[in-house]
Amino acid sequence: MPLLNEAAKGVYVIAVTPFSDAGEVDWASVDRMVDFYEEKGVTGLTILGQLGEAPKLTSEESREIARRVIARANVPVVVGVTAPGLAPMRELADSVMEMGAAGVMVAPPWTTKTDDQAYAFYLSVGEALGQTPWVLQDYPLTTNVTIAPKVIDRIIRDVPTCVMLKHEDWPGLAKITALRASSDKGETRRISILCGNGGLFLPEEMGRGADGAMTGFCFPEMMVGVVENYGKGEIERAHDLFDAYLPLARYEQQQGIGLAARKYVLAKRGVIASAALRKPGAALSPGDIADVERLLARQSKRLAEISA
Amino acid sequence: MPLLNEAAKGVYVIAVTPFSDAGEVDWASVDRMVDFYEEKGVTGLTILGQLGEAPKLTSEESREIARRVIARANVPVVVGVTAPGLAPMRELADSVMEMGAAGVMVAPPWTTKTDDQAYAFYLSVGEALGQTPWVLQDYPLTTNVTIAPKVIDRIIRDVPTCVMLKHEDWPGLAKITALRASSDKGETRRISILCGNGGLFLPEEMGRGADGAMTGFCFPEMMVGVVENYGKGEIERAHDLFDAYLPLARYEQQQGIGLAARKYVLAKRGVIASAALRKPGAALSPGDIADVERLLARQSKRLAEISA
Amino acid sequence: MPLLNEAAKGVYVIAVTPFSDAGEVDWASVDRMVDFYEEKGVTGLTILGQLGEAPKLTSEESREIARRVIARANVPVVVGVTAPGLAPMRELADSVMEMGAAGVMVAPPWTTKTDDQAYAFYLSVGEALGQTPWVLQDYPLTTNVTIAPKVIDRIIRDVPTCVMLKHEDWPGLAKITALRASSDKGETRRISILCGNGGLFLPEEMGRGADGAMTGFCFPEMMVGVVENYGKGEIERAHDLFDAYLPLARYEQQQGIGLAARKYVLAKRGVIASAALRKPGAALSPGDIADVERLLARQSKRLAEISA
């Protein structure tokens, strides 16, 4: 599998972790899920992220899932390797790269406070990872660490293996504008910028110069469609698609219950066998299910209208 | 002006604070804003909230704005009186009630950690406020205080002057369901529940038993329309309206820049003279303005479609 | 009263706010407290800080206390004027400077995340305050804002009215070392550095180049003695004093209950009439009182030993 590089574009969907109702990893669903994402046009897969259910896996299970997904996928796989120390981070990174991962992703520790601390952390990440290409995961809402654009620019300049930014600052449009200004002026390498936040700002992010999305909505075809249409200059078409999916995407952004909604829809679409979250995890109430069903029905209707 | 009570319904819009470009309070715009909100059908006004720009006012200006808005408004006015101590809270509350406010709103201090601490705090609020009706402001994203439904139930039972919940937990649909179950079973008084979060979950919140919205989107007619249609059982119509405004409402929910976008639109609509935020405050970039303009154009088009 | 400047040294004690048992401001105790602090050798007073009970005052009471303390004191008075906006900050600052305050103190808003944001905030503070000398309050434990030494250096360079750092980072010894290295090399002005954290690191902070303390232990003579002895090169003597008071100083650093302990001792020493905190506030339990009494007895004994 080729390694991740600065030219990466499209949708690196954040995969869910399928479990049986009893809480066991459901390997058949893992396979089906990989196939489903590829059928929907994603250009990459991202696994073992910080949110979602990867942290509920045993270390043995984590490796097995990485192995299984990498083996089955025909697209590059990025693996989250964030850890409290450089040693366990490198251990996991080396292990998944050997399996065939395309790159790894690293978020900063919550103890990072100042510009220099953020810079120093990623400098040490670059040293620890050797030749492995990696993604800088910028996710202030969860890590509570804000990294200014000029700090990202310093990292890009000094650490050549940093090839992608997972952009998830909020609000973050000005950040994309600033980073693209730096590379347009030739002050930094132009790295890939893929956006998170459940895709809720994807059209505007594309308008600022993002290369795509790295997030996990249950209809990956929304992200794929928005990115493709933006790439073709079909801006209004991109927004039409986005708007049709937005009510459900918004519902999925609720903490906890949102992931249960995502799995509910993926199960309904036949991708995973069970919508169950592993413990401890939220479950949809009858009211939640009614909400999701209404949103799905309205979404189908609206999609039919705009494709008519 | 009649006092706030448990039967309050509709939209208590959170008013912006109009400033001139030079940063002075713009009194003509304050008046125009009150008229505008009433023309759009709001049932109440909420001023001096914790977010927005009220904290940037001098104490003299705060009182003047309260006085001006209360004098001009034909609808009830709720005034935020959250303060670090009971004494300044009561001082402000007494002052605005004398001016003719309908009630006051109080958020918990960030030091509140346990169920009993939240309960004890609101018990002391009730004692300090005497006969003044008040709104429990439940806003975990900002206060970092989560109040369980059973704690709210205890407060409702023991503090008769608590007549409304400003609901802004996120996710919070299950909380509305739980609170309504308590009052439906006769275990607690049924108080008014008005929802925040920029209206981003308003249709679903209405479906769970909310009585309306208390938030600040630049098109208050969206909230008014959703609440009215839900009240008439026109659920799909409510969602149609909501969906048409959602792309812009989502854009307005960006921290900092969102408020600048709200003021930009209100200025464009002729409500306030200047879109400026008082220092320190964000300003829209050309890219932000282009985003908002596109969203406005698309919104007009979509509203025309659904009203056709 | 002369204005605060970079040469400030010694102990600017953070004053408590004396209330009667009924919760009213106790003006006689305010006067007695000012006299007490001066008798114990403090070189300045700090009032209306962010912690403590100043936020529980009404705005009217705050101004009255500032007026009373400034009128009575023979030493310079620094007044905390931190506010969510520049306008109310300036309003309060102008008001207390007119009363005769020596300077004001400003902490950063919790929304400050990056180096440039901290710098920009203090630049705007300097502009808003005009000629008023001010203290940069660096208190990450409460504000959740960490300001790197190089950012403080930038502020010192560009804002001539910044004359003092209230140093309360934790751990913060390296920060003092870094700031003094900058001024020793002539890269920045040498401003006054007074240290907080309840005095718990005062001897080590003096060793790194601090000019004294700005904090509120119930035995201000400890801080005065440590600073004086350090100034005379009597390092071991400074530590002897410090160690004798440390067990009680440590006890006072407990959140909430610590302030109640401080007032208990000040009441016992005859400085304030009542140890009561205004609501909402903690009260000492019998067990806490027994702890404090034991610590006081042991402290007296140890002080007698070291002065023998």
Added chain:
Amino acid sequence: MPLLNEAAKGVYVIAVTPFSDAGEVDWASVDRMVDFYEEKGVTGLTILGQLGEAPKLTSEESREIARRVIARANVPVVVGVTAPGLAPMRELADSVMEMGAAGVMVAPPWTTKTDDQAYAFYLSVGEALGQTPWVLQDYPLTTNVTIAPKVIDRIIRDVPTCVMLKHEDWPGLAKITALRASSDKGETRRISILCGNGGLFLPEEMGRGADGAMTGFCFPEMMVGVVENYGKGEIERAHDLFDAYLPLARYEQQQGIGLAARKYVLAKRGVIASAALRKPGAALSPGDIADVERLLARQSKRLAEISA
């Protein structure tokens, strides 16, 4: 090795993780450290805690350290098994119990907000761990989760395998008093309470009914001495010992640099070969070392005085 139970008393010291200068686990130092702690009179060992350097270990190294320590120790070993999910928690717990651990320790996830959430979490921990006895780690300063005494009482009542509280609330003396009142009245089982916070409140905690300490000061003999003297009713003697060590214990409580100071002293005492922290980690500056050396010299002198 016998299992941990409610009768546990004394000092369960939190062990450091010894590394070579190059950052490799130093197995000889691990052995020496176990022997050292036992010679100093500790009654148990605690390893793989959340703070310190355990999170920097690879999963392989973690297990090897657990195996090595358990094999060598003649006292019970408690192992930290906190994890984001119940599955990896149980996996690690089962593994270390098989190696001969006496019990495990679990902190709550940061998403825990309400009383019922804390209770539900520990109920599920009890179910997941089967017969394994476990320690409830109550550490609000780091986890940001405050668990009220009445919630701990509920857990004690409903989960018989919860046999110990690692008490690290701050301030926390009232919490010990409340928990002991419950068990004294026969409302709950009396479980073991061992205290953290670097031992900085140990004498007072013993006075409230704690059974000892679970923390990591570089002179474990301080904790052992305080606990023993308190047990014999030699309260003043306990305080004398405590006060002699307090200046250094306080210095060790600085975040980051404190752990470097602890390792510096342990290396100086011949316990571990290198004072190095694994990356990323702080290192003592010359100024820090001078501070520690002064504190050590003064401590020796004071210990000689009080034992004279």
